[in-house]
Amino acid sequence: MxxxxxxxxxxxxxxxxxxxxxxxxxxxxxxxxxxxxxxxxxxxxxxxxxxxxxxxxxxxxxxxxxxxxxxxxxxxxxxxxxxxxxxxxxxxxxxxxxxxxxxxxxxxxxxxxxxxxxxxxxxxxxxxxxxxxxxxxxxxxxxxxxxxxxxxxLKDPDLRYRHREVDVIMNPEVKETFLKRTAIMRAIREFLDNKGFMEAETPILSPIAGGAAARPFITHHNALDIDMYLRIATELYLKRLIVAGFEKVYDMGKNFRNEGIDIRHNPEFTMIELYEAFADYNDMMEITENLIAYVCEKVLGTTKVMYQGTEIDFAPPWRRITMVDAVKEHSGVDFNEIKSDEEAQAIAKDKNLPFKKDLKFVTKGEVLNALYEEYAEEKMIQPTFVYDYPVEISPLTKKKRGNEEFTERFEGFVFGREVCNAYSELNDPVVQRNRFMQQANERELGDDEAYVIDEDFMHALEIGMPPTGGLGIGIDRIVMFLTNAYSIRDVILFPTMKPNLNK
CATH class of the missing domain: 2.40.50.140 (Nucleic acid-binding proteins)
Incomplete structure (x- = not known):
């Protein structure tokens, strides 16, 4: 036997x-x-x-x-x-x-x-x-x-992710990853609670897929006989709480986007969004770098981590660079000298940049963003804030003080990967409605991830929202860096998978 x-x-x-x-x-x-x-x-x-x-x-x-x-x-x-x-x-x-x-x-x-x-x-x-x-x-x-x-x-990745219980039993380092994940989330809450933020629970089911440019999951509510959407972001509900008078709020939980799966993306992922009244995107930069440094110290005892053979130092202050300067540094194109959409389109054609719509409809700001993604993004290895994004790709953001072609928006990058997104939030309801209408045009031109108008959110803006800074951080990606995980699937207990039909 x-x-x-x-x-x-x-x-x-x-x-x-x-x-x-x-x-x-x-x-x-x-x-x-x-x-x-x-x-x-x-x-x-x-x-x-x-x-x-x-x-x-x-x-x-x-x-x-x-x-x-x-x-x-x-x-x-x-x-x-x-x-x-x-x-x-x-x-x-x-x-x-x-x-x-x-x-x-x-x-x-x-x-x-x-x-x-x-x-x-x-x-x-x-x-x-x-x-x-x-x-x-x-x-x-x-x-x-x-x-x-x-x-x-248990070596086969498919088996490890499908039978995570066995993966944890056989591989002690996997258990350690998820113990660290829990500690990371606890430390985030601790940092924000100590700063006076209130944790709020916002709906996961919504009649509108709003707050981000993403393709939603659609479901149907039988009793109401309406289609509903799993949330792609918590932004619009949290801003309504700022209108209500809660000056510091956050929600940490699951978002859902009906998009591809790769080492950085899972359709179901964990994100934190926070909003602070009477603050702007400069305050959000400060809170981001301090929060992540706090988490590193709390969980690892140091702000320096080794990720895939590269040492990353999360200690503040992080590098700050405008998108225009980042593009100039890594592509050689100086957008301070580009005066029209036509000039930008010629550069896009020369660089063979991809777009979802006909090139004649592409704006200067969209070309700038495409150049950044093509030439600069992967070069942002140490923690870096890239700020002042084009207005065309930032419909919920206040215009840049002194330059209306740009907005007060930044994204944080580490190891060439986006880890956060933040704004000085747009609180002018007239401008916001116009921005939503521009997004509706984008949908007609073929961008099915463009923003849709949320009338309940517009109602709240018309009541009046104070100047506000907002921030969203991808928790899974932070966990990846702090646990040296190659794939996002290594830091999600049960990543999305096809069903096993071979019972």
Whole structure:
């Protein structure tokens, strides 16, 4: 009979045989009145790390732990076994003299992956390993499906993302990534709460897909008999709260965009948006760099991280450069000298820049943005604020003081990737309506991601919104940098995937 502990490369027939063996073990236990699935609660006293970190205090004392059996070794009257819990692993020492012949035999019969609860005394082995001398134990869950073989592990990305539970069990670094993710989100909230921001919950279902240029997911509400949209941004609702008099607000949660999947994009992603009354985009730059530096220090103890072989330093102040200067620096084109749309179109034609509409309808500002994306964006390795964006691509943003071709908008870039977007928010309802109408024209010209007008938001602007700074940060991308994750799918517990039709 095959050894199920060495199961790398198992064929389906072999896997079925292993699972059959495990099921037979379960049935035998149930017939003996030892059904592990009849266990409802375990009164644990400690986790593995607690015992290891406090050995001097706990030595010789009784503890109860619970976890998954990940290894067994030894023979005769002694078994050593590693058990993993949420904080790590600890060695169990199971000896005939302490548990009796029947229980020793029972432990030897356990499968890798089974869950046990064990009570015993804390001690160190001759090799100095902190362990638990087991006096009693109980099987609390039977694993019917074998885990991947230890040394080959779970390598296939599709299997890792689809069966994240196994990925976490087999790869401790994956668990560490998601523990850090939780710590990062906690630190963000802590920073903003200390600054006097109020966390708000905005709708996920909305009659309008507003607040960003993106393709939405559409669903249908049966009772109202209307189509609704999963939110692509929280911006418009949060601005309505600024109108209401909440001067500092944020929402951190899921957004949904019906777009492509790659190493930087997942259709369902986590974002934070915050808005502060009586502030502008300069304030948003300051809060961005200070927030991310705070998170780095809190979670990592340093503002310097190694990402894909490059050291990134998030310490403030970040570099600041206008889009015009960034384009000039990396493409050689000086937009201070470009006076018309026609001149810009000629440059776009010469550079073979792609657009969703006919080139004759492309504006100077759109060419500037396309040049930035083509030549400059990937060069922004260290944290950089690129600011003063063309008005054509910033419909919710106030015009630049002293230059109406531009707006008070910036995006933050790290390692050539956008991590945040911020404005001095447009609060003139007349101008805002005109901007929305211009966006409607863009939709007619073929841009199905152009903004749509939200009359409820316009109603709020007409009530009156104070000068406001707004900021949106992609949480998943920040987590990627702080955990050295190559793909966004490595920092999302359950990334979007096609269904597995091979049950």
């Amino acid at each position: 095959m050894s199920e502990e060495k199961n790398v490369g198992l064929q389906e027939t072999d896997l079925n045989e292993v699972m059959k063996q495990r099921l037979e073990k379960l049935q035998s236990l149930q017939e003996e009145g030892k059904d592990p699935f009849d266990v409802y609660k375990v009164n644990t006293t400690h986790h593995s790390k607690d015992i290891q970190d406090n050995f001097e205090e706990l030595e010789g004392k009784e503890v109860t732990i619970a976890g998954r059996v990940m290894s067994k070794r030894g023979q005769g009257k002694v078994v050593f076994s590693d058990v993993h819990d949420k904080l790590g692993k600890i060695q169990l020492f199971i000896k005939l003299d302490n548990v009796g012949e029947e229980k020793l035999k029972e432990y030897k019969s356990l499968n890798i992956g089974d869950l046990v609860a064990a009570t015993g005394l804390v001690f160190k082995t001759k090799t100095g390993e902190v362990s638990v001398k087991v006096m009693s134990f109980e099987l609390i869950c039977k694993s019917l499906r074998p885990l991947p073989e230890k040394f080959h592990g």
